[in-house]
Amino acid sequence: MPPVSISADSHPAVSSPAARFESEVILSNIREVARLAGVSVATVSRTLKSPERVLPETRDKVNAAVEQAGYRPNLMAVQFRSRRTGNLVILVPTIANTFFARVISGAQQAAQTAGYRVLLCDTQGREDIEREFAELVHNHQADGVIQLRAFDPFAEPCHNLEPAPIVNACEVIQGGRHPTISLDNRAAAKAMTEHLIGLGHRRIGLIKGPKSSPLTRDRVAGYQDALQAAGITCDPALICHGDFTLQAGHDGAAALLALSERPTALFCENDEMAIGALKRIKEQGLRVPEDISLVGFDDIPFAAYCDPPLTTIAQPAEVFGQKAVEMLIALIEKKPLAERHVVLPFELALRGSTAAVKHEK
């Protein structure tokens, strides 16, 4: 029995078995096109994939039929058959972060150029959600994963599953098994702290990120490196925790400004917290930079629009995304990786929020 008999009316597939048994209407498929063009399905497939292997006349016939049928290849079938989705998963701790937005933009660009698509997943930094989305690879919904946080969603080895292509960018796992793209956070924090020390600051407050973040660990280390190199004892009271939000910066500043021996400069581990801190400083009736210098990290667009404009550390955010995609695609396509651990350059963006320390008393 021939499996499918396609009628010749204007709405061919509507009355096909598929349409009868499945809820959705199949409006045209490769068989329909083949019939219209008077060729085999194989020829249609070839015309679409490698036209050079088909006679020009045949090609024209097929293309006309494609047009006539309004044919769109069912990518679900294509991918199923060819075991390749063209999807890249990006795990973002939070989309509501201007820095990540730039990273994603760079990734999107690179993916599009390479013929891949980006599936963005806002994981809220939750490991369960990260694992779930990373599963998309094992489920054959995506070809690889880019993780922007220091957590390996494939940490628990799924015994006999093929290792999934994954690249770790921005906040990277220490000594991890996966390729990374990172900033030398330690050097950057050191450079910024040196800038403050150079302005005469000795009591420099630090508002950190969450304890668990290696990115924070590195930045703290850089801060301490600089202090040590300048012979300044690190006062633990000057360091407080935050979570990269505006509110955290506000709260952190409140705590540091309440110290009996107030810091003369404040280093926030990201710009959001610096902007939060700025508000608190002003609420206290203090001026930036006259009374207290303030610096951030990331150089988000708002940084330059603060009052005063925020001195911060500029990262090539888009490049993170771009590099991550390029490396991931190499991994997927099993091409050699030039480097497994890329370190991107930073730049101090010196603006108006820092000044020489005021001689008190």
Added chain:
Amino acid sequence: MPPVSISADSHPAVSSPAARFESEVILSNIREVARLAGVSVATVSRTLKSPERVLPETRDKVNAAVEQAGYRPNLMAVQFRSRRTGNLVILVPTIANTFFARVISGAQQAAQTAGYRVLLCDTQGREDIEREFAELVHNHQADGVIQLRAFDPFAEPCHNLEPAPIVNACEVIQGGRHPTISLDNRAAAKAMTEHLIGLGHRRIGLIKGPKSSPLTRDRVAGYQDALQAAGITCDPALICHGDFTLQAGHDGAAALLALSERPTALFCENDEMAIGALKRIKEQGLRVPEDISLVGFDDIPFAAYCDPPLTTIAQPAEVFGQKAVEMLIALIEKKPLAERHVVLPFELALRGSTAAVKHEK
């Protein structure tokens, strides 16, 4: 010939035909699990999909086999077969926008609850990219589309393609054919303008969004409504164009402040532009709100952290995303829609950037 002969060693599928002919290793499939459990593939499928239709003992055997094989259903095959991807495409003009970030977050939440996934697409507001991503639906890569901009990516009717489920949120198409979730932008702008008029302002500058945006059209209309109701003639010189960026706000403010008859209040159609304008106002040595009142739109997190805190219009951003997803899923699953056009409430967030007009001279 039996199509597949699975060997019994510890790495069964590695030596299967699939592994030999395709580049990727199939580590286990439903057939392998069925073999391991001593049941048919149908029983495995049932155990996974509707366990209640399988005997508990059988179920246990199958589950054990699933475990043993480290089996993950190939969702590509599942979706291909069942003609449903569980993916929702969200077209975002730009991810680097704090307002959209909140919308997306709400959408993500709702999608996850309903068992759908979100594919985020940063379209940069480009129609070609929007069309391309919207095509994912016709390609069977996604079940539906949420568009956050006033452009119909399916505008050109693809003759015999089934109409794709699409919901239009945030910036909606006038008289469009698709379900919408929007704010009453006109009423919101009117309310804000009335607030300014109530403070005694008569010359109120307006920094608009791009000409093409209906959202802008509505907000301008609301602004004019309020002026008219108060008997104030609308001076076209007080209206200038922007594109929702910090820079645009800065430039717009520069233009308006250079007028011989300077406005006493500035209404920016989003907070980013208001923050840009704020910077320009201060650069000019003017004070907000003493010399000039300033208001924005959206209530992004940074708004409350400005100096002074920005008076703005709060939108329930997350609800846009949530509602859009709920409506889209109803569309996809062909359930009835309670309303085709949802209008969400706004709220004036009155902060420190507005004050009664100063009596000049």
Added chain:
DNA sequence: GTGAAAGCGCTAACAA
């Protein structure tokens, strides 16, 4: 250069 046919992994009739 083209066609016939096998089959990707899974689901869902239908039969037993």
Added chain:
DNA sequence: TTGTTAGCGCTTTCAC
């Protein structure tokens, strides 16, 4: 309750 079987739409040998 379970098994058998026919495909989903497409790609890809392998003949011709």
